[in-house]
Amino acid sequence: MNCPFSSAPIGPRSEPALGLAAADQAHMDFSQAMAYGDYLHLGSILGAQHPLSPAHDEMLFIVQHQTSELWMKLMLHELAGAMQCIESDRLSMAFKMLARVSTIMDQLVQAWDVLATMTPPEYTAIRPYLAASSGFQSHQYRCIEFAMGNKQAAMVQPHAHRPEVLNTVQLALNAPSVYDQSLRILARRGLTIPASHLARDWSQAYVASEVVEAAWLQVYRDPEKHWDLYQLGEALTDLEDAFRLWRFRHLTTVERVIGFKRGTGGTGGVSYLRRMLDVVLFPEIWSLRTHL
Secondary structure, three states: OOOOOOOOOOOOOOOOOOOOOHHHOOOOOOOOOOOHHHHHOHHHHHOOOOOOOOOOOHHHHHHHHHHHHHHHHHHHHHHHHHHHHHHOOOHHHHHHHHHHHHHHHHHHHHHHHHHOOOOHHHHHHHHHHHOOOOHHHOHHHHHHHHHHOOOOHHHHHHHOOOHHHHHHHHHHHHOOOHHHHHHHHHHHOOOOOOHHHOOOOOOOOOOOOHHHHHHHHHHHHOOOOOHHHHHHHHHHHHHHHHHHHHHHHHHHHHHHHHOOOOOOOOOOOHHHHHHHHOOOOOHHHHHHHHHO
């Protein structure tokens, strides 16, 4: 049986080999030009994987988390842009950015399927080499949580040893979330939002309000009159829906790979992730549906 990657010819011997036609005029000399790898800095990216254990599967673990961090960088970029657009009443542009964030979360949900190919014995072989490092300490993930409104000041502490990262996370903690900005635009459009929800200590967790729910109900009961605000509400619903799926897939993957062991970062592992599933980011967007 021939190897599937054999160099043996396929099909009739008279068929010409596939290749670039002369008319394509593809660039082949990059001694004086920027190439694909130069633009993407692939030398740095592809050289950033440094397994510490002799285990074959550690490369999967590293690449999984590094690619997730790249996607999270894009998520933060899009969330920041969306919040700026909401703040300046450019909702149509914000919708595109929020939809992109939801799609990135879908991509990250699928990525857990790859990590789930790591079996418990394979993870056990690399776990001692991780020491106390954990995804729990991802400052980008923490900034996403803060931008989505899950504010917990204690979560800044793991970054105290890196002043530049600490500053980034602290700024995210103290800034209005995407939901805070959304309530502000409802108020600017004449809907009643309590003053306590328009100017407050943004580092504190959001507290649901019946008055805010009533404002969203006005929007949802007359979508034609409030069409772009109605779209905003549904964009936020999509966003939290995608985030919940991402969290749930994280939970099931961790349970599959390590069971109920404590996480390397000291959390309860599965028990901690299950508690996170109960966090509701945009509460009135969900509760209003009962009253429609």
